[in-house]
Amino acid sequence: MEIRNEIRALLQDVTKFRRDLHQIPELGLQEFKTCQYLKSVLTNLDVQEVHEVLDTGLVAVFRGNKPGKTLAFRTDIDALPVTEESGVAFCSQHQGRMHACGHDGHMATMLGFAKYLSEHPEEICGTVVLIFQPAEEGPGGAQLMIEAGIIEKFGIEQIIGLHVFPDFNEGVIACKQGGMMARNGEVTITVQGKSAHGAQPQQGADAILATAAIIQGLHTIISRNISPLDSAVLTFGEIHGGEAMNIIPGKVELFGTLRVFSDTVYEKITKRILTLTKDIATAYDCRATIDFNHMYRVVDNDAKMVAALKKVAKDSYVTSPPYLLAEDFSMFQQKIPGLFFFVGIKNEEKDYIYPLHSSKLRFDEKNLLGGIQCYVDLIHVLNEKGV
Template sequence: MIIRENGENIMRKKKKRNDLMEISSAVNDLLTEVVADRRALHQIPELGLQEKETSAYIKKRLADFGVTEVYDLLDTAVVAVYRGEKEGKTLAFRTDIDALPVMEETGVEFASKHPGKMHACGHDGHMATMLGFAQYLSLHPEEIIGTIVLLFQPAEEGPGGAQLLIDDGFLTKFQIDQIIGLHVFPEFDEGIIACKSHAMMARNGEIYLTVKGISSHGAQPQQGADAILAASAIIQGLHAIVSRNISPMESAVLTFGKITGGEAMNIIPGMVKIEGTMRAFSDDVYDTMTERVQCVATEIAKGYGCECVVEFNHMYRVVDNDPSMVDALKKIAKTSYVQTPPYMLAEDFSMYQKEIPGLFFFVGIRNESKGYVAPLHSGKMNFDETYLLGGIECYRQLIAELNKGESV
């Protein structure tokens, strides 16, 4: 899950704990192995497109379950396919497998063995959930309707493994009808299943500004064009975009978290670089922000005798949940279900949803009494694996629920 703002701290939505989801005995029986898988994977975090050890572990576990139809994609992606005797949809279930460049601070005995890398966004839990689901399908093939495709996807944190797989033909090769994914989330109490129809997470992009001036001695500013002064004015001007160019009925974020420039205190610098992020729940709003950033930055720079080069890295799209799939999840989760507010976080699962209907939901892992309160991307992020079973239970029941009304 992409979080680009430095030190982002999402305002927590206080939710009273609902009745916990009822977990079937067959899913409860998986807990020991789910815990073991999560803790083993937690120790071997790898960055995007470098997940060799992780992929090898996943393939070994699939072999342990007797899965025979397994494919390698993009070097580190793994796909497992289950084909049922009953006709039905082809449902894909996706987990991310990459880690973050974060130093672990949990102090747990199963901490990362790769210094400076950590599963600080819960992808170890997502993989353990998927492996538990794989084991369940192997033990209960009678529950398989149509074709079930399990996708272990690299590089969610960047550069965006979902789009790489789409470009590689994943959706067409396996003829995927619908796709499902989840994310552990410390904003909701343990056992909560949270989701909403349509926009749940934001579209995001990165902004890179290079302000080019003319260097001169600080005692002779008239001989130069001050890139620092121009950069300061540009940042102030850009922050008016959300308040003055976006409807107050819409939501948008524009944040600049990095600025570099200058060589000495008495030299007017000839170049300053600014980096930031922008996010919105609407493509129209996002496009307006893009146009205004380009215009405002370049025109303000001219007023200071400088030039501003504007570059964008348009990343992920809006996580846009299919309402009928959300209804199916509500029916399964019952009283453990809550409607989440939308979050300005971004997730490359959204790239699949551009192509086919998809469902993405949160699994609550927050427990203040146990200290499970650290936000995603924190070196202290941790959780109780027991609550991963809720994800497996949702997955197994979604097979039947999403195939209702189909010819089986």
């Protein structure tokens, strides 16, 4: 995909936006400095409509003189609780916080897009709505924005978003029709037993032993209760229990994540988790409580919108495999047709190879220009008849 000169001219601004934002990472619903920076840039661009949503979200609106749809473009704005080890000169100034998932790049892409629209109003068909959404990493800012009524208030008909992605080489635009990213949920299991001296186990009910059996039992769900043709993963990554090596603990807490591509499969797995956990705990003279946090849905890309992306990305387009990663952009797609795509940032020669959420994630801002060009061109293609 050849980047047009008008978009190439944005590189200096986009680089500044990204590096400024990279230095002030903030966690979900705490993005006050970030929001202030975004609002300042939009004000300097003379964007006439900037609306505050929630405490840290923003919506900017561009209204064109030519008829067309109301299209929304969304960026996430939050960071992660990661201590940065990237070695870049513009590293995080907030200890223990980092834009380790590329959201600084997403915001810079959106601000570059806003600058382009402010300088080229003739490109706008209908209405273009830019959504700066907090808390993608948690607790789910997309749903909060939806509940705040932005889809109805601005009459949004379709929505587009992107994510920088180190699985794909620089210059690649990757997408997939239908399910591209997984539905996810969190599970917390509390096993209650009876504490006793380690030398007198018969006087207690061992919550650690029961929890070990529960973990083994739950891992049979994927292999024995779910079709091998259905993708799913259940991972327990955190466990807490016990106070001393010679005390049988009376309580253990277990934390895990569930990822699937089907609502039916998701519901089947959660039901099996409930049944197995309680029954296994009972077998060990313990009690178990299970709490689910049902988070994001499947990122399900609209077929016509994917076709539009192929048209604008041209030879830069590749079909993405499905990923069991999750994205709360999917919550918008529950309401209106949506398109979510990846922008490649991998460059092995420059050692830009680290995965998302890595403390060493790095990328070249020039790759963000491909996202801006796709956004600009999608305005026109999505307003063609029948799309």
